[in-house]
Amino acid sequence: MRPFHLAFPVDDLEKTREFYTKTLGCKEGRSSDRWIDFDMYGHQVVAHLVDSIDISQTNPVDGDEVPASHFGVILEQEMWNSLSKALEESGIDFIIEPHTRFKGEPGEQSTMFFLDPCGNALEFKAFKSDDMIFATD
Numbered sequence: 001m002r003p004f005h006l007a008f009p010v011d012d013l014e015k016t017r018e019f020y021t022k023t024l025g026c027k028e029g030r031s032s033d034r035w036i037d038f039d040m041y042g043h044q045v046v047a048h049l050v051d052s053i054d055i056s057q058t059n060p061v062d063g064d065e066v067p068a069s070h071f072g073v074i075l076e077q078e079m080w081n082s083l084s085k086a087l088e089e090s091g092i093d094f095i096i097e098p099h100t101r102f103k104g105e106p107g108e109q110s111t112m113f114f115l116d117p118c119g120n121a122l123e124f125k126a127f128k129s130d131d132m133i134f135a136t137d
Helices: 013-023 077-090
Strands: 005-010 027-031 035-040 043-049 058-061 064-067 094-101 109-115 121-127
Touching (some): 005 013, 013 027, 013 043, 064 121, 077 109
Parallel strands (some): 005 043
Antiparallel strands (some): 058 064, 094 109
């Protein structure tokens, strides 16, 4: 699978740099005074400096109000467990606490949501098997 590229808005590059490198463990790539490349589990995500951000709409999913605008990575279960534990120990405020969604159904998954320092919603998830990522039955 080839890496994907995603650009997202931020209103503070230094807080963003600290969060993505120290809290999430992303390696920093190229940067300027207006953007920063990060290696997020092999994918290129780029923070672009903007004047203001408003990402507030949600959508109900399996009993949770999921931020309509969000991104993240599907991890292997062990990596997801390690990340969720590290985030809990760091005292991060979750929008949606780590839990299992769609229990016993197609697409059962471990999921968690939290915000970066600029208000962008991130979701990290894991499936028991990659076959479940797009499962419909």
